[in-house]
Amino acid sequence: MESEDYIGENTLNTQAAYGEGSFVSEQNEFRARLNYTTAITDKFDLSALVGYEAKQFRSISTSASTSGGLAIPDFYTIANSVDKPGYSTYRTNNSGRAAYSSVSLGYDSMLYLDGSYRFDWSSTAAAETNRIETYSLTGSFLFDKLVNLDGSYFR
Numbered sequence: 001m002e003s004e005d006y007i008g009e010n011t012l013n014t015q016a017a018y019g020e021g022s023f024v025s026e027q028n029e030f031r032a033r034l035n036y037t038t039a040i041t042d043k044f045d046l047s048a049l050v051g052y053e054a055k056q057f058r059s060i061s062t063s064a065s066t067s068g069g070l071a072i073p074d075f076y077t078i079a080n081s082v083d084k085p086g087y088s089t090y091r092t093n094n095s096g097r098a099a100y101s102s103v104s105l106g107y108d109s110m111l112y113l114d115g116s117y118r119f120d121w122s123s124t125a126a127a128e129t130n131r132i133e134t135y136s137l138t139g140s141f142l143f144d145k146l147v148n149l150d151g152s153y154f155r
Contacts, residue, residue: 019063067086112139
């Protein structure tokens with residue numbers, strides 16, 4: 001990455017400047033999931049899944065720019081800075097792992113009870129445990145199973 005700022009017509013720049021930099025990033029991910037579905041009886045069905053994921057993100061950014069303009073006009077290099085050049089470097093390294101599961105029990109394709117649980121380990125989570133736990137339990141009722149499309153409302 002490179003930038004040059006000129007002075008002249010149609011610009012707000014009051015002094016010429018030059019900057020350059022680089023940015024490199026890497027992201028790796030792994031995911032695995034197992035699904036299982038079965039009819040327990042003619043009225044009850046069960047669906048379940050378990051999964052695992054791991055990810056890592058790394059990046060580094062480095063930049064430099066002139067300060068106070070250019071000592072030699074139209075010579076665009078960091079070493080041509082009037083004042084001490086500005087430098088910056090930024091690094092990121094995040095990683096995380098997660099295990100999760102979900103189960104759904106259904107009755108007559110009308111009533112469902114669903115539960116889920118997820119456990120995350122992360123480099124950005126609270127320092128004392130580096131983990132986050134989430135879970136849920138829900139139920140649902142599908143009213144359309146009570147409606148008969150021939151005009152009557154209940155079977």
